[in-house]
Each structure stands twice: as structure tokens, then as C-alpha cells.
Amino acid sequence: MEKKRISYTYFMLVSRENLTNLIHKVFPFNHLDPESIKSLIERSEVVFFKEGDLVYLEGAAAINFYLVYEGVVEIFVEEHKNLRRLNILHDGDCFGEDALKQNASRSSTARIIKGSLLIKIPKKLIDELNSENSGLAKSFSILSTAYDKLFNLKFRDLSQETIYYLGHPHYFGFFSKVLLSLFILLITVLAAITLAINDLLSRPVVIGVFVLGSVLLFLQIIWQYFEWKNDYYLITKKRVINLAKSLINFDSKFEIPLAAVNNLEIKRSYLSRIFEFGDLIIRTYTGETKLKNVPLVAEVQAFLELLVAKDKLTKKIDERKTFEKIVNVALTPDEKSLEFINDQVDEKSDLEDRYISSPIIALRTHWIILLKKVLLPTMLIMSIILLAIFFAANGMPINGSSLGIILFGLILFSAMLWWLFQFFDWWNDQYLVTNEQIIDVYRRPFGTENRRTAPITNIQSIRFERKGILGLLLNFGTVHIRVGDDELTFDNISNPSKIQERLFAILERSISRSKKTEMTQQQQNLAEMIDVYHQIKERKEEDHDNNN
Numbered sequence: 036m037e038k039k040r041i042s043y044t045y046f047m048l049v050s051r052e053n054l055t056n057l058i059h060k061v062f063p064f065n066h067l068d069p070e071s072i073k074s075l076i077e078r079s080e081v082v083f084f085k086e087g088d089l090v091y092l093e094g095a096a097a098i099n100f101y102l103v104y105e106g107v108v109e110i111f112v113e114e115h116k117n118l119r120r121l122n123i124l125h126d127g128d129c130f131g132e133d134a135l136k137q138n139a140s141r142s143s144t145a146r147i148i149k150g151s152l153l154i155k156i157p158k159k160l161i162d163e164l165n166s167e168n169s170g171l172a173k174s175f176s177i178l179s180t181a182y183d184k185l186f187n188l189k190f191r192d193l194s195q196e197t198i199y200y201l202g203h204p205h206y207f208g209f210f211s212k213v214l215l216s217l218f219i220l221l222i223t224v225l226a227a228i229t230l231a232i233n234d235l236l237s238r239p240v241v242i243g244v245f246v247l248g249s250v251l252l253f254l255q256i257i258w259q260y261f262e263w264k265n266d267y268y269l270i271t272k273k274r275v276i277n278l279a280k281s282l283i284n285f286d287s288k289f290e291i292p293l294a295a296v297n298n299l300e301i302k303r304s305y306l307s308r309i310f311e312f313g314d315l316i317i318r319t320y321t322g323e324t325k326l327k328n329v330p331l332v333a334e335v336q337a338f339l340e341l342l343v344a345k346d347k348l349t350k351k352i353d354e355r356k357t358f359e360k361i362v363n364v365a366l367t368p369d370e371k372s373l374e375f376i377n378d379q380v381d382e383k384s385d386l387e388d389r390y391i392s393s394p395i396i397a398l399r400t401h402w403i404i405l406l407k408k409v410l411l412p413t414m415l416i417m418s419i420i421l422l423a424i425f426f427a428a429n430g431m432p433i434n435g436s437s438l439g440i441i442l443f444g445l446i447l448f449s450a451m452l453w454w455l456f457q458f459f460d461w462w463n464d465q466y467l468v469t470n471e472q473i474i475d476v477y478r479r480p481f482g483t484e485n486r487r488t489a490p491i492t493n494i495q496s497i498r499f500e501r502k503g504i505l506g507l508l509l510n511f512g513t514v515h516i517r518v519g520d521d522e523l524t525f526d527n528i529s530n531p532s533k534i535q536e537r538l539f540a541i542l543e544r545s546i547s548r549s550k551k552t553e554m555t556q557q558q559q560n561l562a563e564m565i566d567v568y569h570q571i572k573e574r575k576e577e578d579h580d581n582n583n
Contacts, residue, residue, distance in 0.1 A: 049081050049104065049152065057154075060345065061102055061127055062199075062338045063174030071164065080155045090131075090145035090153065097133035097141050099155045106151020112143045112186070121185040122198055123148070125272075127345065132182035134158040135175050142186075173311075174334045177202070184267075193271065200270035200338060204328035205312035209263040216255045220248040268326050270339055272346075274539065275317060277326060277498075286507055288532060289498035290539060293346045294546070295319045299336050307332075315339075319495045322517065354550070396468035396537060400527040401511035405461045412454035419447045456480050466525045468538065470545055473516060475523055489518040491545040497538050499531035514538070 054076050058064045064072065081104065084090060090101065093112065101108075103124050110122040110130060121143055124130050133139045165172035181201040227244040230236040258281075265280040275296070277289040297320055303313035313332035317324045317339075329335050423443055459480040467474040471491055478484040494516060501512035514525040514534050528534060 051076060054081070054104070054154070057102070057104060057127060060341070061129060062341050063171055063178075063334070064102075065341060066168075066171060066174070066337075067164070071168075075156065075160065075164070078157065078160050082153050082155050083151070084147040084153065085150050086147055088147045090147065091141050093141050093144045095141045097131065097136070097139045098158050099131060100129065100134040100158065100161050101131045101145075102129045102154040102156065103127065104152040104154055106147065106153070107149040108151060108153075109146045109148050110143050110185075111146065122182075123195070124197060128197060128199075129178070132179050134161060135179045170334070173331050174338070177331055177334055177338065193269070197272040198269060199272070199342060200268070200335060202268055202330060202335075203263060204266055204268070205307075205310065205330045206263070207306070207310050207312060208328040209259055212259045213256055216252050216259075220252050223248055268329060270335075270342060272342075273543070275324075275326075275339070277324075286512070287498060287500035288535060289324065289496065290535065291317055291319065291324060291496045292494075292539075292542065293343050294350070295495045296339075296343045299340060301332050301336055303332070319517075322495070324496065354554075396466075396534070396541075398466040398468075398525060398528050398534070400461065400464055401509065401529050403505065403509055403511065404527050405458070408457040408461050409454055412450050412457055415450040416447065416454060419443065419450060466528065468541060470541065470548065473518065473523055475525075487523060489516075489521065489523055491542055492549055493518045494538070494542050495519070497535050497542075499535045501531060 055072055058067070058072050058075065064075070067075070084106075090108065091097075091099075103126055105126055108124040108128075108130060109120060110124070111118045111120045113119075122130070130145060133141050133143075161175070165175060177200060181198065184201045185198060224241075224245050227236055227241045231238060231241045262279075262281050265278070267276075267278040269276040269278070272293075274293060275291045278287075279289075280286045297318045300316040300318065301313050302316060307313045307328075311332070312328050312330045315326040315329045315332050315336055317326065463476070463478040463480065465474075465476045467476065468491075473489045473491060473494075475487040476484065477486075496517040497514065499512055499514045501507055501510070506512050510531075511527055511529050512531040513527065514531050516523045516525070516538065525531070525534065
């Protein structure tokens, strides 16, 4: 059962204006008119939970939907006597999606991670709002569908991020491919029957064509279904993600940080408008990415626009708070404080050089690429050795010939040089990532070195792909990094999905560090200005005293 909490006290602490402002920023309530929001506030409760409290338990009746006014809430399930986190919610997020279904019970448990104020909305009120507003019902269905898909184990690696949207492309794309295959089969069978009627094909051949075509159609349907089922669109608190995977020969993941999103656009055909789906185009400052056949695409666009705006607003508020702290420190006429600021900047500058230059990821192409490079020289070396053994064992004339021995030696030496050249050609092809730069180094043995670099903070998108059966089995592929107008690739590296995740983490850390560096510089500048101000003030006071 759901926990009972006294509510009237917290309505007194939380003003109606603050509640209204919050609800205006929460999807999908941001589409409600002022009267509906007023009614929602009057019929809801604000309840407090302390750290460790359970808001509801798995299996309980789903009778309320929740908004997080303030705090942190964890959603988890118990699997094989272990707890697995599904999602984590912060200020302005909502949860309790089981209440969006009819006669549902809780399929997960909600626990408070940090003391929280929650807005508890009765299920009956949600049902009334949905009946009055079909657009709101569609938006709620997005939340409900995303919640259901969180139980898929493939998303457990994202348990540290808040996941807002999770869905497949619209089923129309899958069925259109199946219908196309069925149409091709029918045309083929009709053609075979026509030929049989004209005595150009025998009846067994026609039956064979039909059976073979049916088997191929069945396999095609399985293939297309697998690809559709493994194609996901995700929106988290930090990024937009597209996961795609085919049955045996393709695997990819594309990411765009929310901070890089510039604007959004929808493209729909006549049929897609009827079935309420379309392509969502995400534009950054350097290009665009298309999410194809997104269901309820207009609602998803509105949701993503709200999240992008929220991300920018959050960063702006954080910057303002930090700036206020800087001003407060700088306004303190304490010499020790000013000396501490300067010493802190100097110390940070010393550490910065070491921090920037040391690589935190050093990669080479997969070992299978090395095998490909050294395969021919290895075969040549083995052939020469085996040939020499054969000649020696059979007393061939070359065994005692100085010219033959020299010739064999030269060929073997050349083959070994070739092998070493290919090895060092592989060895010298490196991909380096520091906290500030991405570096692609390619140096030919005894030749020139080609080095491409790009700042980490300029990354607009990161995606990886594994192609072919070997790429999937041996887990290697290519990571594509869009940096400004250019694209850098880490070709044929091991575990590209893990490298993509690490690059995204480095990007976040680098952006955070850049902001801290900028704020520290502002702090130093303000400190110097305040110091000059006090010096001028002291001189004027001394002049004033001397004049008197």
C-alpha cells in the first residue's frame, strides 16, 4: 500500500504560485490551461518523505501519480533477490506511471534517495483530464510506454541517468516492409503460374517456387521484426540516443548531448499524418540527425523541446548561483581570502598542464586488423621455411649452393622486413583522448606522421557502429565523432560501445571543468577589481585625513 503522509502543512510551506510555476514546466501538464492547473493544484496534495522512505511498494494498487517538487526518488524492481534501478527522478520530474493504466497495480517500488516534497495527484483526476483532453492522453501514453520498456535489461547501463522517453519506430515501417516482400512473392508466384499455364514451367517447379518464396518471406519477416524490435529512441536528462541492431550484421548507437540541440523539425507524409508518426529532425550547429518514424512525433517534439529548454535554464541558474558566490567572496575585504583565490588559480594552472597532456584513453585498432596486415608476410615466411626444409630433406642441389642459400636468405629477410613493416604500421596507428583533445595519430614506418586533433568541448554528437558478423562476434567497430564541421573516426577499435560511453563522460567532465576554469578566472578578475577598489578607497581616506 502507498504511504500516508500529512499534507496540509506542506501546502502552507509551498505557495500556490510556486506549484503553478513548477507544473507549467512539467510534461505533459505544461499544455494545460490555467483553470485546469488551478483545479489540479486544489485536488492534489503536497506530501513530504524523508530519505529511505518508500512512496509505494511493488504490487500495491496504483491510485496516485506523482510530481517531484523537490528531492530525489529512485524507481527499482526486485529481480532474483537483487534490486535493479529502473530510473532516478529529480526536481520537476514525474513518476508512478502505473496509475496511467486501468485497474493496474504497481510493477515497481519508489524509494526516496534525498528528502523530498512530492505532489500527489489522484488517478481519478488524471483520468478526468485525459477524457477532457485527447492531446494530454497521447502525451501520457508516451510516459506509460517509456516506463514499460524500462524493464528491458538492455537499459540497465543507463540506470544512473533519468530516462524520460523510450520507444520504437512506428510499426508502420515494419508492416510496409513486410507488405513489400509479400507483394514481390505474389508477383513471382503469379509469374510462375502464368508460365506453367503456357507449358513453359512444370507444376512441381511452380510448387517449388511457392514453397521457396514462402520460406524466404517468413525469414524476411523475422529479420525485419528483429530489426524493428531492436531499434530504440531514448531521451535522457543528458542526451538523445538512437540504438539500432540487425540480426547478424549491424549494431550502432548514436548520441547527441541535449546542450548541442539547436532546433527541432517534423517531416510527415500524408499516411504518417493519418497514423500519427513522422521523422523528427534534430539540428545542431554543425548538422542534423533524423529519427525516423517516431510515433506521436508532435508530442515527442514538444517533450524534447521542453527538456532542452529545461537543460539550458538549469545551467543558467547554476551559473548565476556560482556567480553570486564569486561576488560574495570577492566583496570580502579579507587579504587572506584574496591571497587564497590567487594561490588557488596558480595551483590550478600548474595542475592543468599535466591534466591536459596526459591521455586517459589510448587505443589501437582491433587485433583482427593486425592479423589481416601480417597474414601475407607470415604465409610467405612460412612458405620459405618449409621450402628450405623440403630442399634440405631431399638433398636438392640448392642445399649446397651458396647462391641458393643467399637467395633464400634474401627472400626470407625481405619477408621478415615486410612483416615488421605491417606490424609497426598497425602499432603506430593510435587514437588518443585527453581531457581536452581527441587525437588521431597515423605514422607510417620510416615515413611521415599525420596527426589530427579536435577539442573535446566541440563535440556535437557521438555514434558507433559494428558491421558484419566478425564485428559483432569479436566486438569491434568504428566510433564516429562529429566535431564542428568535421568528423573524426576511431576505426576498427575494440568494444566501441564502451568507448562511446567513456567519450560522453569525458565530454561532460570537460565541459564542467571548462566552466569551473572560467568561473575561477572571473573570481580572480573580481578579486583584483575589489583589491584595486579598496586600495583607491584607502588612498582617498588617507588624503582626506591629511587634508584635515
